[in-house]
Amino acid sequence: MTCIEARGLRKRYRGKVAVDGIDLTIPPGRIVGLIGPNGAGKTTTLEAILGLVSFEGELKVLGRDPWRERTALMRDVCFIADVAVLPRWMRVWQALDYVEGVHPRFDRAKAEGFLARTDIGRTSRVRELSKGMVTQLHLALIMAVDAKLLVLDEPTLGLDILYRRDFYISLLNDYFDHDRTILVTTHQVEEIQDILTDAIFIDRGRIVLDGSIEEIERRFVELRPRLDAVEAARALGPVHEHLLMGLSVMVFDGVARERLEPLGEIRRPGLADLFLVLLGKERTQRQETER
Numbered sequence: 001m002t003c004i005e006a007r008g009l010r011k012r013y014r015g016k017v018a019v020d021g022i023d024l025t026i027p028p029g030r031i032v033g034l035i036g037p038n039g040a041g042k043t044t045t046l047e048a049i050l051g052l053v054s055f056e057g058e059l060k061v062l063g064r065d066p067w068r069e070r071t072a073l074m075r076d077v078c079f080i081a082d083v084a085v086l087p088r089w090m091r092v093w094q095a096l097d098y099v100e101g102v103h104p105r106f107d108r109a110k111a112e113g114f115l116a117r118t119d120i121g122r123t124s125r126v127r128e129l130s131k132g133m134v135t136q137l138h139l140a141l142i143m144a145v146d147a148k149l150l151v152l153d154e155p156t157l158g159l160d161i162l163y164r165r166d167f168y169i170s171l172l173n174d175y176f177d178h179d180r181t182i183l184v185t186t187h188q189v190e191e192i193q194d195i196l197t198d199a200i201f202i203d204r205g206r207i208v209l210d211g212s213i214e215e216i217e218r219r220f221v222e223l224r225p226r227l228d229a230v231e232a233a234r235a236l237g238p239v240h241e242h243l244l245m246g247l248s249v250m251v252f253d254g255v256a257r258e259r260l261e262p263l264g265e266i267r268r269p270g271l272a273d274l275f276l277v278l279l280g281k282e283r284t285q286r287q288e289t290e291r
């Protein structure tokens with residue numbers, strides 16, 4: 001069964017379009033990055049998937065309509081919103097007790113294992129923890145639930161670089177298996193690009209690119225042409241060109257590597273760079289259409 005299927009998904013807030021008719025097909029066993037600038041519609045898309053906002057269009061998550069069947073859906077879905085909120089008076093062990101009590105698929109030993117890698121004491125109250133520690137606690141609770149879909153909205157906001165790395169490694173090693181799907185948004189694209197199987201670029205409520213990392217890597221190539229090959233490379237129609245310390249860097253879309261290799265050094269463009277390139281292109285095209 002497809003994990004998430006959307007056709008013409010649209011969300012308007014009092015006349016303002018936040019999500020503008022997007023189509024998605026996410027099978028099980030993928031780690032999908034939803035990447036976009038501020039206000040692109042990422043959180044709104046996740047909220048529709050989680051049944052937290054109503055929407056227009058068709059949307060099925062694990063075969064259910066999230067808005068109408070939210071309660072049933074939540075047995076198989078876990079999520080972390082970009083603002084982690086836990087009751088401030090609660091002690092850490094009480095939070096563990098609570099989730100154990102309400103969630104039949106919570107593995108307490110696993111949560112304790114995640115917490116053991118932090119400085120969070122079992123008897124501390126949430127209000128005594130730093131912002132990053134509250135997030136760590138929240139992640140430990142959520143990652144110990146056996147769910148089919150895990151939705152993470154900026155999960156590492158406020159976490160230090162060591163813990164962020166540790167988090168993504170354990171997401172891959174301890175959480176992910178080939179039946180689960182993880183949908184994650186972050187502005188720190190470089191940190192997640194190596195764990196993703198797929199990327200969806202979104203800008204102003206529309207999808208700019210959607211594909212597996214292998215497809216994206218096959219399609220886009222970065223070339224640093226030799227000085228004597230710059231004109232020949234330009235003739236192949238790069239979708240982007242910029243200068244780096246006086247030398248040209250070009251990105252090609254759908255040009256065979258064999259044609260580029262003789263012209264200079266070939267690289268895999270980073271997702272963040274690619275995003276900037278495609279975003280610039282899309283915005284220029286839209287401005288031209290609007291004119």
Ligand SMILES: Nc1ncnc2c1ncn2[C@@H]1O[C@H](COP(=O)(O)OP(=O)(O)OP(=O)(O)O)[C@@H](O)[C@H]1O
Binds near residue numbers: 036043044
């Ligand atoms: N509850 C709301 N009421 C009105 N407008 C909203 C609401 N939530 C979001 N929006 C608008 O919808 C658009 C998309 O917002 P959304 O939060 O989905 O973006 P985002 O991609 O998650 O951004 P960020 O990276 O900044 O978190 C924005 O223009 C935002 O102002």
